[in-house]
Amino acid sequence: METDYTTAPQLLALREELDNKEAIRLSPQASLSRAGLRRRPEDRAGHRQTYAADADRILHSRAYTRYIDKTQVFYMVRNDHITHRVLHVQLVSKIARTIGRFLGLNEDLIEAIALGHDIGHPPFGHDGEKMLAALCREHGLPSFQHNLQSVEFLERIERDGKGWNLTLQVLDGIMCHDGEIHNQSLRPERDKDFAAFDRQLAAKAADPEQPLTPMTLEGCVVRLADTIAYIGRDIEDAIELRLIRREEIPAECQETLGRTNGAIVYRLVTDLIASGIRDDAIAFSPEVSESLQRLKRFNYERIYLNPAIKQGLGQIEQCYRELFTRCLADLAAGRQDSSIMTGFLAPMAAAYREVTPPAAVVRDFLAGMTDDYFLARAAALGCEVPQKR
Numbered sequence: 479m480e481t482d483y484t485t486a487p488q489l490l491a492l493r494e495e496l497d498n499k500e501a502i503r504l505s506p507q508a509s510l511s512r513a514g515l516r517r518r519p520e521d522r523a524g525h526r527q528t529y530a531a532d533a534d535r536i537l538h539s540r541a542y543t544r545y546i547d548k549t550q551v552f553y554m555v556r557n558d559h560i561t562h563r564v565l566h567v568q569l570v571s572k573i574a575r576t577i578g579r580f581l582g583l584n585e586d587l588i589e590a591i592a593l594g595h596d597i598g599h600p601p602f603g604h605d606g607e608k609m610l611a612a613l614c615r616e617h618g619l620p621s622f623q624h625n626l627q628s629v630e631f632l633e634r635i636e637r638d639g640k641g642w643n644l645t646l647q648v649l650d651g652i653m654c655h656d657g658e659i660h661n662q663s664l665r666p667e668r669d670k671d672f673a674a675f676d677r678q679l680a681a682k683a684a685d686p687e688q689p690l691t692p693m694t695l696e697g698c699v700v701r702l703a704d705t706i707a708y709i710g711r712d713i714e715d716a717i718e719l720r721l722i723r724r725e726e727i728p729a730e731c732q733e734t735l736g737r738t739n740g741a742i743v744y745r746l747v748t749d750l751i752a753s754g755i756r757d758d759a760i761a762f763s764p765e766v767s768e769s770l771q772r773l774k775r776f777n778y779e780r781i782y783l784n785p786a787i788k789q790g791l792g793q794i795e796q797c798y799r800e801l802f803t804r805c806l807a808d809l810a811a812g813r814q815d816s817s818i819m820t821g822f823l824a825p826m827a828a829a830y831r832e833v834t835p836p837a838a839v840v841r842d843f844l845a846g847m848t849d850d851y852f853l854a855r856a857a858a859l860g861c862e863v864p865q866k867r
Contacts (some may be wrong), residue, residue: 489525496527505582507755509694514587514645517633517672528645529586535642536594541631545596547848549603551712551782552719554789556866560715563603566707567596573747574703578696580751581760587696590644591651595700598627600845601852602794604782609798610844617806617837620683627845628652629679635842639827650675651697653682654690655704660771663761664698667691698760699750706746709773710739716781728776734769746770790864797856797863798844804859805840817855818843 497512504510514528524531536542548563571592578588600606600622611622629649633641650670670678670693682688692698716722727737735745749766762770781787808816814824822843823831834842847855853863 486525490523493525493527500527500584503582504584505695505755507695507758508583509587509647509696511584511586514647515672516643516645518643520643527586529584529590529648532642532644532648533586533590533593535644536590536597536632536648539597539632539636539642541597541636541846542593544846544848547850548596548599549601549606549849550708551603552715552787553602553605553794553849554864554866555719557718559718561711563596563599566711567593569707569711570595570700570703573706573743574700577699577703577747577750581695581699581755583696583699587647587651587694588699590648591655591697591700592703594628594632594644594648594652595655595704596624596628597631597652598624598629598845600624600627601847601849605788605791606794606798609795610841613798613802614837614841617802617840619835619837619841621686622841622845623682623686624845625653625655626679626683627842630842631846634830635826635846638825639830646670646672646675647694647697650693651700653679654692654697655701656690659689660705660767660774661702662764662767663759664691664701665757665759666694666698668693668758695755695758695760702750702760702762705770705774706743709746709770709777710736710742712777712781713742714739719787721784721786722780726780728772731769731773731776734765735773742773789867793862793864797852797861800859800861801844801852801856802840805843806836809836809839817858822846 497510500508500510500512509529511527511529514532526534545564545567546562550561550563550566552560571589574588574592575585578585600610602609607622607624614620614622629652632644632652633649636642653675678690682690692701713722713727717724724737735742746762746766749763750760753761753763761767805816805818808818809823813819818840823839844852857863
């Protein structure tokens with residue numbers, strides 16, 4: 479007996495009712511679910527609202543599952559209380575949805591952007607990103623950028639190359655999420671279409687310094703929530719690992735923002751909410767923005783650039799190089815039993831296989847690896863791999 483996937487009329491009516499209620503209860507600046515724009519029309523209309531369906535698609539993706547073993551900041555550390563990428567994206571989602579609720583924005587869109595924003599991160603966090611970027615440039619590809627790779631996974635690689643056909647609003651928020659940039663305020667760049675999105679993606683690939691701005695206030699919220707989620711959490715992790723002491727947090731930051739992650743998150747979130755939406759923009763107050771920027775500098779100087787957190791960095795870099803070289807050789811030789819074939823390329827649709835050059839296939843394969851799988855494949859090639867301490 480075949481399963482009937484037809485959506486019952488009463489469920490479609492309930493979805494229509496939910497869409498209508500959005501127009502009443504949400505802010506006039508919010509992105510309504512019925513405005514979600516997909517690159518390809520879909521055969522079947524489901525009962526879920528557009529952005530809620532996107533959040534579910536991302537949550538059930540294979541790439542989302544691999545968040546569980548992806549570095550956030552600290553790697554090769556034996557401590558189960560240190561933040562991994564999966565926790566970071568959950569924190570971004572929760573913080574951003576809280577802000578969105580108080581500002582009258584679309585929480586489903588916020589959740590979808592937040593859950594997908596770091597899916598393109600390669601093994602070993604930003605250090606791994608720099609290593610993979612260098613290898614891409616050496617092999618004639620644009621410099622690797624995890625936000626663009628997130629779009630690549632969700633549009634062209636997931637579901638054996640068919641992608642998830644996510645809405646423009648979600649993909650745009652993911653592409654433009656850069657939480658490393660400090661912004662006191664953000665105003666969306668509205669009225670994008672897929673042609674404009676594709677142009678911006680290509681421009682960003684050619685020039686990593688190209689600035690990008692989300693097309694929705696929901697995307698702006700996620701971008702600011704990304705910083706809120708990591709700034710204090712990274713301090714707590716560094717204290718846990720005895721890299722810094724709480725007393726070393728700059729005094730002016732302690733006074734304005736607090737000295738614990740909970741206090742910092744609360745201060746930043748309440749400041750954004752209290753500022754509200756003004757002139758189609760969200761913003762931190764000047765005092766809070768200045769303290770946040772100072773705290774970012776502290777984190778970079780004392781945590782992110784601290785040699786003590788770079789455990790096995792040289793070995794990891796050599797593993798990246800060896801894996802990239804071997805995978806390219808396997809593709810050139812047509813080795814059907816190689817890991818890049820059996821673990822990635824073999825099931826991919828022709829639309830991906832026929833237009834993706836070998837170096838880009840290797841990039842996509844390596845970027846999707848978890849930390850442990852990366853080390854296992856490198857060890858299988860005879861690479862000297864670092865050990866957790």
